[in-house]
Amino acid sequence: MDEDQILGFVTAYLRKKGFxxxxxxxxxELQQNKITSSANSIVEPDIAKHILSFSExxxxxxxxxxxxxxxxxxxxSSLDLYKHELLRxxxxxxxxxxxxxxxxxxIQEARNFFNSFREDHEMMHxxxxxxxxxxxxxxHLEEMEFAHSLRQSKFNIKICGxxxxxxxxxxHSTQSTTILGIINEHINFQVTPGQPSSISDDPEAVTLTGSSQDxxxxxxxxxxxxxxxxxxLEERLEKAGALLSDTEKGEGEAKEGENDESKKRSIEGAKQGTSIKKVKKDKGGSTTGKSAKPEAHTVAAAPRVKPELSMPIIPTEVEQSILEDLRNRVQLSSVxxxxxxxxxxxxxxxGLSCSSISHDGSLVAGGFSDSSLKVWDMAKLGQQPSGSLLQGENETSQNEQILGQSGGRRQYTLFQGHxxxxxAAxxxxxxxxxxxxxxDSTSMSAYSEPPKYCMDHAVRLWxxxxxxxxxxxxxxxxxxxDVQFSPVGHYFASASHDRTARIWSMDRIQPLRIMAGHxxxxxxVQWHANCNYIATGSSDKTxxxxxxxxxxxxxIFIGHRSMILSLAMSPDGRYMASGDEDGTIMMWDLSSGCCVTPLVGHTSCVWTLAFSCEGTLLASGSADCTVKLWDVTSSTKLPRTEEKSGNTNRLRSLKxxxxxxxxxxxxxxxxxxxxxxAGALSKNG
Structure with a gap:
C-alpha cells in the first residue's frame, strides 16, 4: 500500500462521516506539503553541491x-610598535x-610554499x-627526530596583551581558521602586561623547550x-697563605718595634728603619709575584659545599705538584x-676533528677523521734539535729524518681502536x-634506526x-x-646525537646517570667546579x-639563536659561559638562571671557551681564526636591563x-x- 492509497482512504473516511x-x-494542508516538497527537491542538490565545494x-x-x-x-604592515612582536x-x-x-x-605544494617564504627565516633559523x-x-616526518619534536612540542612566544x-x-576578521588551528595547537603564548618589549628579535621571545613556560x-x-x-687543594693553600700572612705580619710588627727603638738613638736610624719597613710591606702586599693569591670577590669568596659523589684519593706526589703550581700562579686581570x-x-x-690540551699544557691530543687519536708530548718535542710544529696525518720525510737522529721516527703517540x-678528546x-x-662511519648516513652492525658509538679510555x-x-x-673528564678525575660525562648526556665512572662500563630532556x-658537556652538576648544550638552542x-x-637557559658548541664554568662555580654557532657568547648566573650579559665580537662559530684560574678573564676561540679575552668582572656586573637599553660599552673584548x-x-x-x-692550519694559510 503506497502513500497515495492511504491518503485516499483518509479522505473517503472524512467524507463518509460528514467531516x-x-x-x-x-x-x-496536503496541497501545501506538496509545494514545499517540490521546492526542497530543487534546493537540496544545490546546497549539497555548495557544501561539498566548500569542504574541498x-x-x-x-x-x-x-x-x-x-x-x-x-x-x-603593522605599526612599528607591535611589528617585531607579531613577526615572532x-x-x-x-x-x-x-x-x-x-x-x-x-609534496609539490609544500616545496613551493617552503621556497616562497624561507628567506624570511634564514637569518635566525x-x-x-x-x-x-x-x-x-x-x-620523513615520522623518521626525522627534529620534525617529530616540533610536532610534539609547543613554541613559547612572549608577546604583550x-x-x-x-x-x-x-x-577572526579574515576567517583564517587554518592558521588559527595551527596557532592553537602548536603555540603557547606568554602574554605580558604593559607595552611591547623594546628589543627586536629578542632571542628569549621564541623558544622550544618541550615544556610550557610555567x-x-x-x-x-x-x-x-x-x-x-x-x-x-685551593682551600688548603688559602689557609696556608693566611697563616703565612699572619706570621709575616707579626714579624713586621717586631721589626717596627725595633725601628721605634732605633729612632730614639738617631734620625738616620729612623730613616733606615722606615726604609726596611716599606720593603717588608711591599713584599707582603705584592700581587704580581709567584705566590699571588686570588682576589676576595672571586674563588676565595665562593661558599663551600659537600660533594655528592665519592671523591677519588689524590696521590701525594700529584698533590704536591698541584700545590706547587698553585703557589706559582700568576694573578690575571684586565690590566x-x-x-x-x-x-x-x-x-x-x-682531517682534524678535535683537539685537547692537558691541564699543565705538556700534552696535546688531536682526533682525526680517519678514526685515529694522536698525542704529542711537548716536553719531549722541546728537547729535539729542531723545534718543529705539530704534524697531522702525513709527515714529510724531512721531519722523519730529523726525528730519526734522536732515535724515533714519530713525534707523537698513535692510539688506534675507533x-x-x-x-672529542x-x-x-x-x-x-x-x-x-x-x-661508526658506516652508519652515519641513516639515523632512522639504531645501527645493527659495527657499533662504535662509544667512549674509549686510554x-x-x-x-x-x-x-x-x-x-x-x-x-x-663530546666527552669531558670531571675536575677530580675518575668520573666523566658524554654527550650524544641520541639527545642524552650520560655520566660514567672509570671503573664501570655502564653509565651511572642518563640525562634526558633535550x-x-x-x-x-661541561662539569661544574664542585662536580655536583653538569651542563649540556644542544642543537635545540638551550x-x-x-x-x-x-x-x-x-x-634551563634560554637565549641563544643557534646551536650551542662550547661551555665553560667559572672557577668559583657561580657563572657559566656558552658559545654558539653564530659567534655569540652568553654569560649566565647559575643561581638565578638568567643571562647576565651577551659577549658579541666573534664573526663565526665559538668552538672553545676557558676561564682563567681566578675567574677574572674569559678566553674564547672561534672559527674566525681569533682568540678573544673578555673582562668577566665588569661583564658580570652589567644588569640585563642595561644591556637591553643599548649600553654595550662593557661588552667589548679586552684583546x-x-x-x-x-x-x-x-x-x-x-x-x-x-x-x-690549538688549531689546524687551514688551506687558505
Missing part, C-alpha cells in the same frame, strides 16, 4: 599558502604549515630550515648549591693579560688518562703511560659528540644544568689575538694561568 471542514483543512576548498593545499601569506602581509608568530606558523602540507601528501629541506614525504588582541582580531620557570626556581668543594702559547697542526688536510671519526686532571669519543686502550664504554645508540642533539645525584634538570689562518679549536688555562690554544 466537511476537516476534509477541507486536510486537503489544503577548506581542505585543499592553497589554504595554507593563502592563510600564511595574509598573516605575513598583515604582520609586516610567523616562524612557528611557517614550519607547521609546511609539515601539515607534507603530512597530507601535498638557517640550520632548522636545512634540516626540514630534506623532508620529502610523510614518512595589545599585540595578542590584534592577532586574534585579525585571524614548567620552565618552575625548574629555574629549584635550589642549587653553586659553591666549591670543601677541603679542596695583566696572560701569555698565550699556540699549538698549530700542519698537513692535516681538513672505527669512525674521533669527535679529554685529558684527566693529572694527564695519565685520555678519553675519546667517536661514531692510558698515556702505557699507550694502550683500557676500556670501551658503550651505551649511546648514536654518535658521541629536543635535539646534545653537542657539548643549555641545561643537571643534578648529578638525582639526574634531574635544575636549570683580540688573530692567527694567520688557524681556526681555534681548543683553549686551556694551566694551573699557573698560562693560556694554551
Amino acid at each position: 466537511s471542514q476537516t476534509e477541507h483543512a486536510f486537503q489544503e 576548498l577548506e581542505s585543499g593545499p592553497a589554504r595554507f599558502h593563502d592563510g600564511y601569506s595574509r598573516l605575513r602581509s598583515w604582520a609586516y 608568530v610567523l616562524y612557528p606558523v611557517f614550519i607547521h604549515c609546511f609539515m601539515d602540507l607534507v603530512a597530507k601528501g601535498h 638557517l640550520r632548522d630550515l636545512q634540516k626540514l629541506e630534506g623532508v620529502l614525504s610523510p614518512s 595589545y599585540s595578542y588582541e590584534l592577532l586574534l582580531q585579525h585571524l 614548567a620552565a620557570n618552575q625548574i629555574n626556581q629549584k635550589e642549587i648549591h653553586w659553591g666549591l668543594l670543601e677541603d679542596s 695583566a693579560l696572560p701569555s698565550v702559547s699556540f699549538y698549530t697542526f700542519l698537513n692535516t688536510h681538513n 672505527s669512525g671519526p674521533v669527535y 679529554s685529558f684527566s686532571p693529572v694527564g695519565d688518562f685520555i678519553l675519546s669519543s667517536s661514531a 692510558n698515556t703511560n702505557l699507550n694502550a686502550n683500557l676500556v670501551c664504554y658503550k651505551g649511546h645508540n648514536y654518535p658521541v659528540w 629536543l635535539s642533539d646534545v653537542d657539548c 643549555v641545561r644544568l643537571w643534578d648529578v645525584q638525582s639526574g634531574e634538570c635544575v636549570r 683580540t689575538l688573530p692567527t694567520k689562518s688557524t681556526p681555534v679549536s681548543s683553549l686551556r688555562f694551566s694551573r699557573r694561568n698560562l693560556l694554551f690554544a
